[in-house]
Amino acid sequence: MLQAYLPLLILLVFAVLIGFLVVAIGHVFGPKRPTARKAAPYESGMVPYGPGTRRISVRYYLVAVLFILFDIETIFFLLWAVVLRDLGVFGLVEMFLFMGTLAVGLIYAWKKGALEWE
């Protein structure tokens, strides 16, 4: 059971190693002559104005919430797709109800302007 997943763990370990190895190579071989000007954040040649990190718009929050909800729906869809042949018409009706409820939400979000960016 677990054995089938062990290769993926091994792959993960090597991926982490190679990532840090590449950063380390750059760190070892690159010259290090920092100056205050060089370290200033890039702002099209101007002296940076105000803090670099600031509060972000609430719309990112909204898009993330919508993402979570539809992501959960996707997981259910993947599971449903595997067993639909065994479920037959019952499975279709069941999923139609589930999807219908969320489609109402999507239409509501659409009408309220949650999908608008400018």
Next chain:
Amino acid sequence: MPPLGVIILYAIIGLVSVGSAVGLLVSRNAIYSALFLVLNFLTVALLYLVLGAPFIALAQITVYAGAIMVLFLFVIMMLGAEKLTESSLRVRGLRVLAVVLGLVFAAEVALFLVVRGGIPAAPAEPALTFGDPAAVGLMLFQQYTLPFEITSVILLAAMVGAIVLTRGDLKDRLARRAALEKKA
């Protein structure tokens, strides 16, 4: 008794899991706390895998470590709450509350051990197909139809809630959009 390799793996995962939970609590930067929580969710997913439930493990990564933590990061950045200041830690009665809750938890664990009469023996190894997507799917869509349908209502409620919370911004957006279209 599971094989030695599994026990070692379990021990490593458990240590990382507890370590990341402690990191979450002690780190002074909310973004780091959120990332420790991601790590914690990933190790919990590995624990599910060790228990023979690959579907749940990967769903845990997709939904918790993936989607929900992106929301956490966005909310932290939205509030501008990355750095914990001294004053934000000085909520009155926080220490007392922590001690009380700790005692309650210890009592719960003690009660559990007394009622159950010690640590239960390991259950029999589940069948190999127990955690298969097909097995989980059949169980969910046949046996647990009603809870599955109710999930959709809960998700809808969450969606409506988020939209109502941001309705001020949404109105602005629609107005701006209409103005832009008028100009064009």
Next chain:
Amino acid sequence: MDAGMIWEWIIKSIFLILFMTGGFAYVTLLERRVLARMQVRIGPNRVGKFGLLQPIADAVKLIFKEELIPAGADKLMFIVAPVITVIPALIITGVIPWGTSINLFGREIALSIANVNVGVLYIMAVTSISVYGITLAGWSSNNKYAMFGGLRSTAQMISYELALGLSLVGPILLAGSMNVMDIVQAQKTLPFALLQPAGFIVYFMATLAEINRAPFDMPEAEQELTAGYHTEYSSMKFALFFMAEYIKMIAVAMIGSTMFLGGFQGPFVDQLPWLGPVYLFGKVIVWLFVDIWIRATLPRIRYDKLMALGWKVMYPIALLNVFITGILVVLTTKR
């Protein structure tokens, strides 16, 4: 489980990682050459024959560049972010089979790293954690452009991930399994792209957005938005972001070929199993060529249109496609 098995897995993992990093180097060359030809230029051809040593020259140059860390940046996160970005790209193809199995040194070796029955969900899970590197790179840079570039990319990626996930439901419905190997075997006679044209197109477009390729390459809008999340990066850390991007490009081509174009299936593959990888990589190279072609052809799409396309067009189409496929599958199943 014996020591031989573990060595086999280790060798296969190292091979996959070397293959992907090598692939990255040469896809950059391919892209530069093809783009140049499409713009009536010649492209890099001086370093080695046909410019074949150009990627190595680029790597050497980047290794000896100075590493800059902007003032006020979150140092630890600034260094870790590129690593976090590259890990998902390297591990996502772990479930893709390159063929059935071959006999090498008297040992039956399966041409896949892991053959698991939740393969497609693994792909989804790895995709969903691949946004962190980009968000954190933007946040830790202490730079407004980087921060907003990172946020925009993240919002874009999560929006298109939904359509991407739904487009993968089609092949699962047709194969009745989440195992990638089963999906490939189910395409023995007919690739799913012909049965799932809408799903295939949604997958193709959603992955272009997911890996930030033209015409959805908002994070790299160098002309308009300075650069996005990697504005402050230099040296090998900068290289890691591009490594991640090009490896993701290969990975989505590989996953797409497997899910929709029959993967390693092709004529005579049953008799000669080593033809499997050859077919798979033929398909991947054609896919990459189309990616580059699109970059040369289409202008960048504006951000509000990009988000509207993802939520208002692609997601509903993917949803409809899944449902129609579901109805057809139920109707055609013999009881």
